[in-house]
Amino acid sequence: MRPPFFVVALAAVATAFFALPLIGLVAEAPWGSVGSALLTRQVARAAALSALASTAAVGLGLALALPLAWVLARTRFPGRRWLRGLVVLPMVLPPVVAGVGLLTAFGRRGLLGGTLDAIGVSIPFTTAAVVIAATFVSAPFLVVTLEAGLAGLDRRLEDAAATLGASDARVFRTVILPGLRPSLAAGVALAWTRALGEFGATITFAGNLQGRTQTTPLAVYELLQTDAGAATLLSVALLAACLVAVVAVRGGLFREPE
């Protein structure tokens, strides 16, 4: 059934709803002062930290998500559905709640605080906390996409490789990994942009210290109170970074459904 006219009209309204804030960002940005607003020490440090923390979060997230996705996709055990629910919870949790949760786990008076203190490690309000917060909220995207990717693989190909004498490592390298490439690209793009935009959990768990824990979104928030024009320009820069990430994997993520 083709959508009737009023549905098309509502779709146009929806498009405007999604597009207007983006148009507003670009239209309202004080482009004349782009140099003086963005070429500051604060923005440079925030951008560098964001790039580093998002990339590290994706790396750490992959190390955590791949084994978990593999177990979820290829084993049957009681409580599997609960485990999957637990893993995707950070996707829907208010980020500030995630931040409080991270404090209660890894904070000085948290569950692991005493243990970490004993070996001389203190996480909250450090760059490590920024990475952990970003990983906590972004890795679920990797688990979900990788699990779907693994479930969609044709296991008969793995069987064929095994009959040809391939070891498990070779099967993984030559069959599973190439088969997962589209899911990996989609997952990495989603997780990286989610980590890049992380705000609530970061400010709660890592604080807002320039040069150490102030990521670009935190810098936008701070600038908004002193220099709204600079905040808008920095927001446009974030938007551009997310666009680049998404376009880079467009083949995997936004391919037309066949």
Add this chain to the structure above:
Amino acid sequence: MSPGGHGIAAARAGASGALEARLRVAREGFALAADFSAPPGVTALLGPNGAGKSTVVAALAGLVPLSGGRVVADGRVWEDVSAGVRLPPRERRVGVAFQEPRLLPALTALENVAYGPRARGIARPEARRRAADWLERLDAGHLASRRPAGLSGGEAQRVALARALAADADVLLLDEPLSAQDVEARAASRRALAESLSAFEGVALIVTHEPVEALTLAGRVAVIEAGRVVQQGDAEALRRRPASPWVAALAGVNLLRGRLEAAEGEVVLACEGLRLAVLPGDLAPGAEAAAVVSPRAITLSIDPPRSSARNVIAGAVASVDPGIDRIRVTLDTRPPLTAEITRESLAGLGIAPGTRLYAAVKVTEIELFPA
């Protein structure tokens, strides 16, 4: 995992080169209970669709665990349920060409064929050289640099065959190896496969539902129906004593191999002492061909028949075998021809061994295949 896999707990129980299989696999709604043996050389596993042929392949390859029974290949125990032995697929020396090609999509055709040698530790240049050689033998040399997504069904199947043959296996399992070949490529592929198999020293098991394929590629046939091997033997044994109506109808055909010759405006198939007029289709005189004649298409008479049948062959009755619902009468022609008649006809013609008869075959009842 030694390359030969020969150092493993599997004791060598008299290396004859043969494959001995007692397969029990219980699946939902299907039970496989197939016992058969295959000596070195080519054996066809022939059965109708749904008989469990692909399950046999999966079980032999180690992809489906047996619930009972054992598999011994060339004296080496691959699986023995009661002894708790079960070699994983990679430690069995099998080369499998699955019914659906299962080529690895990220690799080129050449890399797919080189995959087995590479996995068994052969250096890349040597593995690629062997792969190119096998592709060439199966008329797929020009496909070497293509990826599976760009291959037709028939091309992918030839690459998969090359991959199985390149695996340097003790046992080849070829599941419907020619099913995806179109009519033009089929004869060439059959010939290429037959040539490759004649040089192969291990056990080759060709799984097929086509009797002609079984009889033209294999010297020995095991017939599987509803998960059980109901009969094993050479083509002659199947024809003489079919163990089931299916075998009688499909495997009990007359298969005549020879060369096509032009004679007096028609084309005849010269096969030992027989010269059969045939419809050559697109086969030219001089070509090697195989004719399949159903025993039911042959009519027998005491006097020379006055019918439209152009092929009338005289012979004496060599044997009379009671079949499932019909009688199989074999004449002493070279090669022997078998006809199926009813009990009433048998009584009416007064047939007994030694009776001289005329066999009539209509040209249109002869199926001709390139051989």
